[in-house]
Amino acid sequence: MKVLVTGAGGFLGIRVVARLLEHGYTDLRCFLRDTSKAKRLEELVKAYPAARLEFASGNLHSKADCAAALTDVSLIFHLAAGKSGSCADLFMNSVIASRTLIEALEARKELPIEKTRIVLISSFGVYGVGALARGAPVSEETPLEAHPELRDPYSYSKLRQEQLFWEYQKRDGFELVVLRAGAVYGPGGGHFSNRVGLQVGPVFFHLGGDNLLPLSFVENCAEAIVVAGTTPWAAGQVFNVHDDDLLTSAQYLSRYKKDVKHIRSIRLPYPVTRVLAWNLERYHRRSLGQLPAILTGYKAASSWGGNRFSNEKLHSTGWRQLVSTPDAMKQTFEYFRQHRAKT
Amino acid sequence: MVPGARVVAVCDIEPLMAEQLAVRFGIPRQYSCFAAMLDAEKPDVLHITTPPEAHLALTRQAVSAGCHVFLEKPVALHHAEVQAIVEAANASGKKLAVNYWPQFEVQALELRRLYQEGVLGDPVHIESFLGYNLAGDYGRAIKQDTNHWVRHMPGQLFQNVLDHVLNKIAPFLEDDEPSIDAYAYKENTGLAEPDVGDILDELRVVIRGCRTSAYATFTSHARPVGHTLRVYGTRNTAHVDYNARTLVLEPMQGFPSALGRLFPPFSVSRNYLKQGLRNVGRFSHSHFHYFDGLRNLLNEFYHCIETDSPSPTSCREILFVSSIMERIFNQVYAETQV
Numbered sequence: 001m002k003v004l005v006t007g008a009g010g011f012l013g014i015r016v017v018a019r020l021l022e023h024g025y026t027d028l029r030c031f032l033r034d035t036s037k038a039k040r041l042e043e044l045v046k047a048y049p050a051a052r053l054e055f056a057s058g059n060l061h062s063k064a065d066c067a068a069a070l071t072d073v074s075l076i077f078h079l080a081a082g083k084s085g086s087c088a089d090l091f092m093n094s095v096i097a098s099r100t101l102i103e104a105l106e107a108r109k110e111l112p113i114e115k116t117r118i119v120l121i122s123s124f125g126v127y128g129v130g131a132l133a134r135g136a137p138v139s140e141e142t143p144l145e146a147h148p149e150l151r152d153p154y155s156y157s158k159l160r161q162e163q164l165f166w167e168y169q170k171r172d173g174f175e176l177v178v179l180r181a182g183a184v185y186g187p188g189g190g191h192f193s194n195r196v197g198l199q200v201g202p203v204f205f206h207l208g209g210d211n212l213l214p215l216s217f218v219e220n221c222a223e224a225i226v227v228a229g230t231t232p233w234a235a236g237q238v239f240n241v242h243d244d245d246l247l248t249s250a251q252y253l254s255r256y257k258k259d260v261k262h263i264r265s266i267r268l269p270y271p272v273t274r275v276l277a278w279n280l281e282r283y284h285r286r287s288l289g290q291l292p293a294i295l296t297g298y299k300a301a302s303s304w305g306g307n308r309f310s311n312e313k314l315h316s317t318g319w320r321q322l323v324s325t326p327d328a329m330k331q332t333f334e335y336f337r338q339h340r341a342k343t
Numbered sequence: 344m345v346p347g348a349r350v351v352a353v354c355d356i357e358p359l360m361a362e363q364l365a366v367r368f369g370i371p372r373q374y375s376c377f378a379a380m381l382d383a384e385k386p387d388v389l390h391i392t393t394p395p396e397a398h399l400a401l402t403r404q405a406v407s408a409g410c411h412v413f414l415e416k417p418v419a420l421h422h423a424e425v426q427a428i429v430e431a432a433n434a435s436g437k438k439l440a441v442n443y444w445p446q447f448e449v450q451a452l453e454l455r456r457l458y459q460e461g462v463l464g465d466p467v468h469i470e471s472f473l474g475y476n477l478a479g480d481y482g483r484a485i486k487q488d489t490n491h492w493v494r495h496m497p498g499q500l501f502q503n504v505l506d507h508v509l510n511k512i513a514p515f516l517e518d519d520e521p522s523i524d525a526y527a528y529k530e531n532t533g534l535a536e537p538d539v540g541d542i543l544d545e546l547r548v549v550i551r552g553c554r555t556s557a558y559a560t561f562t563s564h565a566r567p568v569g570h571t572l573r574v575y576g577t578r579n580t581a582h583v584d585y586n587a588r589t590l591v592l593e594p595m596q597g598f599p600s601a602l603g604r605l606f607p608p609f610s611v612s613r614n615y616l617k618q619g620l621r622n623v624g625r626f627s628h629s630h631f632h633y634f635d636g637l638r639n640l641l642n643e644f645y646h647c648i649e650t651d652s653p654s655p656t657s658c659r660e661i662l663f664v665s666s667i668m669e670r671i672f673n674q675v676y677a678e679t680q681v
Contacts (some may be wrong), residue, residue: 019586033487034487059488059489059490059677061488062490063489070384084480085480085483085484086480087363087367087485088360088363088364089480091359091363092360095359096357096359096360096362099359135493149366149367151369156363156366156367157363160359160362160363164359255598284628288344288629289632290626290629290631297542
């Protein structure tokens with residue numbers, strides 16, 4: 001079985017390739033926009049003499065590049081997505097790129113589309129948690145965001161990307177497995193999820209308080225993607241991805257300060273955040289947008305309202321956390337400490 | 344929002360892009376066919392924000408459908424296309440404006456007033472400086488996408504930003520065809536920031552008219568990222584900082600000998616303090632938006648439509664800028680030093 005991994009050179013992509021190799025997949029094609037990232041993957045495959053790694057370099061906006069990458073592929077792990085930039089950039093790199101990939105798949109002749117499985121990496125950002133009560137559980141059944149225009153552009157682009165895949169799945173009948181990842185962290189990743197707080201100038205505003213963080217260590221997340229993505233009964237299913245022993249936002253920040261570096265932080269209790277957000281939103285409207293509405297009541301409720309999480313469904317696929325949270329934190333913070341001059 | 348105007352529809356050849364724009368801004372209708380939108384909506388004004396190669400065709404269609412047109416810069420890929428755009432608008436009697444927003448910042452408007460009132464005297468020399476941070480999203484997009492539309496323009500990176508450098512010089516230069524010496528290169532400073540691959544990213548231009556000269560500078564590597572204009576006149580020299588939103592006149596040396604060099608810093612400080620306080624006042628009255636110049640320009644454009652007065656960006660200015668740009672690109676891309 002030939003397997004395609006898009007975004008294979010990224011933070012998560014490299015780990016997914018590693019887990020695929022470990023699970024015995026030997027015929028892998030890595031789609032890379034930046035070919036300089038092939039080196040790390042080539043190093044990786046040296047430990048698996050039976051494995052064959054191909055590289056498809058190009059752009060997911062190009063139907064020809066997508067078509068070339070899809071040749072003979074029956075399992076696709078779609079990780080490529082926009083991570084930053086304007087809403088238009090995020091849409092181009094997540095939604096439009098995904099549609100180009102699906103359309104190239106539709107146009108493919110040598111393998112029937114119904115025999116192809118796509119494993120899409122989505123995000124917790126697609127859930128409409130702003131409308132939930134504080135502390136409400138978030139599961140795979142939680143309704144999707146009904147007001148994406150009120151959320152951050154990343155969440156909106158991931159929501160639309162996932163909706164697009166379901167629309168095409170209904171039409172084309174390919175197998176679709178969706179993994180909604182929580183806050184993915186690890187060496188080489190970001191230091192703080194927005195769920196912990198926001199850096200404003202020299203001060204870090206700690207807004208997450210004692211909320212649980214749906215943390216997913218990058219190795220564990222990659223394992224979940226491979227295990228759930230290849231489980232036969234997973235077609236048409238959605239899985240939330242996070243680790244078992246979750247930390248609170250306050251615990252994460254406290255350990256960061258202890259193990260990485262001291263940062264100046266101000267903790268704002270949730271009611272204070274809501275009042276601040278309400279005032280900023282009001283000022284934004286009254287001043288006709290003189291300051292951007294970076295903090296609104298809806299965004300505050302979505303990011304810092306606080307929820308409970310369950311990865312029970314993920315466990316039912318046979319997934320087990322590879323790296324314990326204490327070890328994962330140790331690895332991550334050690335990396336951050338060594339590279340802090342660069343951050 | 345411009346008073347009296349409402350956005351009725353958005354159009355993008357890519358339906359998903361039109362959709363996200365409509366959803367985010369609560370715009371009632373969206374189209375992926377330009378002709379269908381013109382036909383159904385019959386808008387009074389059309390804002391064209393596509394890449395420049397489509398501007399001429401879209402402008403022609405729009406003015407034929409009775410729309411006034413507001414164009415994003417760069418106006419077109421080639422000067423001949425810009426001429427055709429201006430001709431199409433003039434022939435149809437429709438208003439045309441280009442998004443030269445820095446020219447409508449309060450300080451730039453004030454500079455124009457000083458010039459018109461003769462405070463500066465005759466312009467002797469102009470220095471227009473624009474810095475750009477390519478480590479941001481825009482630079483990343485160009486670097487990552489080898490097919491990015493900016494790469495396909497005759498002037499590549501420069502063409503996307505040079506309007507904002509040259510349009511500030513246009514009002515002070517009487518000559519339509521001044522002499523030009525342009526020099527471009529790719530900076531190789533070893534700075535830990537992403538470059539844009541093989542694209543030239545530093546440009547220096549010397550422009551010489553009959554009575555006035557000018558320097559135009561575009562830099563991707565100088566820090567902090569600057570955006571300034573200095574006008575040397577026969578009576579006064581003015582300095583506009585578009586990032587700091589200040590306009591100050593250089594102090595005259597009113598005292599003899601060393602005393603003459605003692606007081607100017609205090610005079611300059613007082614001028615900057617005044618400007619700062621004025622800005623605080625504007626902020627407190629919500630007249631200090633990030634793109635305040637764009638708000639002013641749009642208000643003037645819609646006002647000129649309602650009153651049938653001249654467009655805030657003149658045809659002469661638009662043509663001057665595009666003509667100079669084309670000549671610069673002909674020079675630097677004929678003989679590049681990468």
